[in-house]
Structures are given as C-alpha cells and as structure tokens.
Amino acid sequence: MRDLAAHPELLSLNTATVRERWGLEAIIEGCARHGIRAISPWRDQVAKAGLANVAKSIRAHGIGLSGYCRGGMFPAADDAGRQRARDDNLRALEEAVTLAAPCLILVVGGLPPGSKDIAGARRQVEEGIAWLLEAARPAGMKLAIEPLHPMYAADRACVNTLAQANDMCDRLGAGVGVAVDVYHVWWDPALEREIARAGRAGRLHAFHVCDWLVPTADLLLDRGMMGDGVIDIPRIRGWVEAGGFAGHVEVEIFSAANWWKREPDEVLRVCRERYDTVC
C-alpha cells in the first residue's frame, strides 16, 4: 500500500467539499496554498468561472484533475428527454477533454418521474453509456460509472453496487470503468471481490473518500470527514491499490450542517491532516 503521508501529491479535493463558501477560482488558489495538487471540479462551477479560464488557471497553479463531475442522469420519461440527456453528456465529455481530466464521472440517474420500473431505468442507463462511448473512445476520455449507495436508487443513480457496475462494464466493453467511493460501497459484502474484479479488468478509474457518520442525519448532506465515522478507509484503499489503482485519493464531503459551514481554509487543513493519518 502507498504511504500517503509521504505522497501529498496524491490528495485531490472534490470541489463540492468547499463550494458553499468559495468559487472555483478561490478553490484552485486555496488548494495551491495548502499543497493540494489535484481537484475534481463540478460542471456548474466550471461554467460559472468559464471553461477556458479554469483550464488556464489550473495550468498556472500546477493543479491536475482526478476526475470531472459529472456526466450521467440518463433515464428520462421519453425519447426527447433521453436525447437531451445524451447531448448534455456530450458537452460534459468535451469539457473533460479540455480540462485534461483522467475520467468523466458518471452518476447515472434514477427513475424517470412517475416510473416504478427500475429495471427499465437501468436499461436506459446502459444504452446512454453505450451511446456516449462512441464519442468517448475516439476522444480518449475514460468514463467512470460511480455506483451510488442504494438509498439514492430512486432519484440519483440506479447503479448501486460495484457488481452491477462491473456487469455493465463487461457488456459495454472498452472505455468505461468505475469510480469507487467508500461512502457508497463500504457496506457491500461483495466489495473486496468486486474491487478485485474491477482491478483485473483494468477499470478502477477513481477513488473517493469521506466517512459514514452514526447517526446520519440526512440522506444527502451529512457525510463525514475521514476518521469521524465507521468506514475502514485504509482497508478499502488497500483493496483498490491491490487492484492496480495508482491515482488520487479524492476527498468529497457533502456536509451542509458541519463542514460546509466552516472556513474553507480550516476544511482544507483538516482534509490534509486526515489524509495523512486516517486514509
């Protein structure tokens, strides 16, 4: 296993972690100041700051990307909706290429409004990714399906286990892999096996960390700082690295009541500290 404390350059910040109080330019400058060498920015922040400006700024600060957030949200109630989703994914792909991201993260989407057909939603996801791959492959941009915790199956992502993502990748072929976020998968009894399977297929494209708090007060916005919850992060990182993953450890914390309220400089300081000692 890699010694993270000896490799600060492997830490990446998902910009959602401090976006409530800083714009993207401030985040890039803050990361540079705190010695954080990579980020994973969100599309709306990039749009606000201007794609060309962001590309220039990260180059100027020597900041790399660990991923680009995000494509996905494929299922829709009708063909027009599905095409809008696909067109939007194509734009996300182009932005990821412009920013030289190593992969485009896919949060695949849940049930279309009014639908109870989760199997159908999953088929729509697979068809959407197959369509996007036709553009992603020639562009050399990897797609990374992020299985989301089953509590998001209805409204955010109907890909909910790594086994399911692996099955989908097997069918879709080259160019698509997975993002492993400990928050979403830590509970999975098949996790070790499925990480190894993804590793053998060379499809471990991203690794995200935060923590599961007990109790968890909110389904979406109560994620914990690494070390404050029950996830055995080093164990999962060990499996991911044994599977050949050599990329960044990306910190992504949605925490409306705690970390989003704090001074971002403090948040970055704690992220670095916990990266050294807990991850």
Place this chain on the structure above:
Amino acid sequence: MRDLAAHPELLSLNTATVRERWGLEAIIEGCARHGIRAISPWRDQVAKAGLANVAKSIRAHGIGLSGYCRGGMFPAADDAGRQRARDDNLRALEEAVTLAAPCLILVVGGLPPGSKDIAGARRQVEEGIAWLLEAARPAGMKLAIEPLHPMYAADRACVNTLAQANDMCDRLGAGVGVAVDVYHVWWDPALEREIARAGRAGRLHAFHVCDWLVPTADLLLDRGMMGDGVIDIPRIRGWVEAGGFAGHVEVEIFSAANWWKREPDEVLRVCRERYDTVC
C-alpha cells in the same frame, strides 16, 4: 399470483404501524374491527401488555401472527455483551413460541460501539444465530433473517442483501430463513435471482410491505404507505409467491411525520384499501 382483494385474510399488520397512538390491546381490537386477521407484534408492546394476556387476547379475537418482532442485535464489544444478547434472543424465542408465531424475525445488529470491523460484526451475527438455532430447532420455531437496507449497516443490521442472507442460511443449515421487506431490498439488482434462490431452499418465511418515498426525509422514520412511493410491490410479491411463499402480506410503516400522527382507524382503513389495490 394470489388475488389479494379476494383474500383479505392474508393481510397482516405490523404493530409498529400504529403503535404511537394505540397500545397492543387496542391494536388487536382495531384489527378485529377492520377485518385484519393477523399481526406482527413487537416485544416491548407484548411485555407491557403481558405475554399471557396477549396470547389470550389474540385467541379470543381470532387473530394470528405473521411473525414476531424481534430477535437479533447480536454483535457486541465483548463476550459479556454477546452473551447478554444471546440470552435476550432466547427469551424472544420463548415468547414467539408462546404466541404461536410462524417465525421470529431477526434484525441482526450493526457494528459494536467504536468498531469499524463490519466483517467481524457479520461473523458475530452468524455465530449468534448458530447458537440460537440450537434452541430454535427443537422448539420448532423458524428464524427469519431480515436483510436491512444498506443505510442501516452501521447501526441496525449488517446483513444488507438477500444474497448475503442466503449465503448465511446456506452455512447455518436447517431452521433459518429470510424475511423479505420490499423497503429494504427493492433497489437490489440481484433481487429476483436471490428470491428464487431462497424459494428453492424453502426459506421464504415473511413478506413485508410499505413504500419508498421520493424524497425520503429521514433514514428511519419516513417510510411510505403502499402506493405512495416508487416500489413495484406486485412485481416483488410475484417473485416471492413464485418462490412458494404462501404467508401473509405484512404492512410495516415507520412514519413519524405522517401515518403515526393520524388516527389509527384511518391508517387501518387505508392499509386495507391499498392492500386490495396496490400490493
């Protein structure tokens, strides 16, 4: 598939659904009044009403049980804690026998305080059930492992998929099966396959229904009335019945902000109506 509207006797009420406003005696009388022929009571309610009184009352009203809630909570920080949990399960087992329940539902428990070792907690669960089976088999009382939604993995149950419960049952042998609650398993891509597997092994012991609301406001206490959410209940019931399940459809709704606040007579009326039309 069974025609539920033609078989009102297959409806059962998990007493948690109306327990905020009614004691167990009032629930039994209410069910009799509404033509609900079965219940699944909770241990603390039974203790409060008196075990002998409850046994007498359900007989007097012609009310059967669809299960008894609940044993489990096996993992603990030390041997003494584990033994206390086992002793408590033995008492639950005896109560289930006294009440002639068809099975004792097991909510297996999560991580011991301070632990991040979910694999270890799972081993403790399996050891605890193996111990309890030594008493359950001669008593003729079936145990039913209820896989809980992964969002409860840390604090309520570290058995989180039907595949995992099936694997555990395979190792434990005769006398233990599963309870399928649509709320906990509806998202599972392997659900149909694992229900069929449980059916082949003759271990489908209970079937619980409610609904998954979008959005869900609380991890524990925001379950929906059947029909108000996104779960395709008839599809899952079809799989369970194809697997040989011939027992009750048990309604279990934890809903602090909505159904628990309503007049229980109204809740029972809606349960019956949705049982006929939605389940």
